Amino acid sequence: MLARRQHMRIGRHARLVGIGFVALAALGCAKDEGEGNTSNSTGTPIEPPPEPSANLDRNIQRTALTVDLSTMTGTAVLDLAGSLEDTGASFEAAGLEIQGVSRAEGPLKWTLAQGQLDVGVPKSLGSAQITVDYTFKEQAQFEGLMAKGSTLVWPYFCGNLFPCHSDPADGTTFELTVTGTPQGMTTLHPPAIGIDAPSYQIAWATGSYTKLDVGKTFQGTNLVAYYLPGGGTDAQKGTAVLVDVMNFYETMLGGYPFGGEAGAIAVDWGPGAYGGMEHHPLWHVSTIAMGDPWIQAHEAAHGWFGDGVRPACWEDFVLSEGTVSYLEARAITEVMGADEGMKVWSHYTTRLNTAMAGTAPKIAWPEGCGVVDLLKDQLFGDIAYMKGAFFFRALEAKMGKAKLDPSLKAFFLKHKGKAAHFQDLLDIIKSVGGYDPTACATAWLRSEMVPSEQVCP
Ligand SMILES: [Zn+2]
Structure with a gap:
């Protein structure tokens, strides 16, 4: 989200x-x-x-x-x-x-x-x-x-x-046909989602769309962007490095799981909503954020975490947004350079500090399953996004990318098309990466505080 x-x-x-x-x-x-x-x-x-x-x-x-x-x-x-x-x-x-x-x-x-x-x-x-x-x-x-x-x-x-189960544990394949689009407009959506996906993944968007061909990844995923009138410049700007971003994810995490065509659809969410939604393979980005490569990198990463592997419980929300926030920073650093990467982390620091000063609960990864109401209990928020991102950054500082990245890939390939708990990821970091992240995860994600050390112990 x-x-x-x-x-x-x-x-x-x-x-x-x-x-x-x-x-x-x-x-x-x-x-x-x-x-x-x-x-x-x-x-x-x-x-x-x-x-x-x-x-x-x-x-x-x-x-x-x-x-x-x-x-x-x-x-x-x-x-x-x-x-x-x-x-x-x-x-x-x-x-x-x-x-x-x-x-x-x-x-x-x-x-x-x-x-x-x-x-x-x-x-x-x-x-x-x-x-x-x-x-x-x-x-x-x-x-x-x-x-x-x-x-x-x-x-x-x-x-x-549509009649559904919103419980993210229950994935379903989708087929979608939309008719009755007003004249002069197009309704954009994937014709199908071929592996089990959470109910929140399917979507459509109706508008006066123009298509932009963005390019092709190493693995042959064709990238596109669709923009609304006046949005051509933003669409180009926001997706200028998208091929490189997707190449980075496909190499780091495994092949893109949702078919041969993927990309962004600009949607009018009004003036106050800056961001996107992981409607893979055609994720939505608000018109005011369409030109932002960070947002595009974020939504793209949900193809692997949040959609490709979905949280088994809402309590596992950090598996989606924490991991994806970290991947966004990694991808931007990789394809836009260290300076731009530092800007992402600087922005994340501000978001974390703001969240820590706020009134929402400070636990990013609550225990249990099916008890927390994501919205009412305010688990949806920057505590999960940012504590999650900084947890992975502290893990990276301890383990090195050479051990962390294969762990993330092994997790994705094992759980692709399925629901998983955040604990499942920690288990694979231990078995594949050779480091037991339990204490570090507890300190970052199950404590009210922000650890003073930026490296896992
Ligand atoms: Zn997200």
Whole structure:
């Protein structure tokens, strides 16, 4: 998420579900008494659809979305982990009106209450596929589809755009088709995300876009940028070193995991939001930050940390933003020189000091899993970003790049397309890098203080 924020409006995520949803749910049940579906075309008896029941743990394996912007309707085809015991499957859907849930053989039973869609899914050995037809609507800034035409559902607003699990532990592949774009505009998005990704990764942006070819990496990743009217100069400036940045990451961490084309889309987030969002392979950068190579390097690094490997719990948030902030500084130092690199670290020092003087909790890596509310509990903030970056810098000073870099690469290659804990990274630093970072991680990330030593002990 945003590398440098100014006036992010966060913390308003509690969403009361109106009575309209309840009425719709009741309608859905009444409508879907599918007792008529007792045999398929070959005459094999089909069990009647089960009653809806709750199960938010049912893994979503694949999410294929078709969205029509002119009617604000969507169809989500969801492949779910099969079960021979449990017929429940639940999804976040707080901002949606559900029109129907079905399988190939006909309607399924469902309810929608308190923003949660519960479906009755027939038992199956293999994957169970369901189709959810729904309508969605424009949302407040950074909580779904925004007025200026781009989407952002990080960290847990996916239920305002499609039926989903916002828990980052549950990754899904994506396919996306968007129709109904207003005339003269383009809607930009990747057609697919081919490896398991967190729900916050998929997005689209509608606008009057022009494409800039940025170049190709050593490994053949084609880099692009898309800008809005008047944004050509910024797009060129911000991506001037992007090929070198991506080459640095691909060499240091392993091949780019999200296909043959990647790059930045400029989005209008308004005057106060300076930064970007890791919507790989086409990450979003606010128009006012599009010309900033630091921001581009930051969002690019999320292809490996935050997206390529996603946090298993929000408590592991530092695995995404701490690591990426460090990588941003490394990449800028590498491709723009030591002086520019020192400017990044000087800026980070200011951010760390400001965060330490603020009111947010000072622990960057809280214990536990699934307890912290990233926004309400203010884990989203510069304590995680900056303490994380300086922790890695202290590790680098102790171990040397020659041992730290292969550790990061080994971690990425082992956990690519999966969820991981920050502890998993520490374990690999110990086994691959030959240094046990536990005490240093505790001092930097699980203490209220900032260690006085800039080198791990
Ligand atoms: Zn970030």
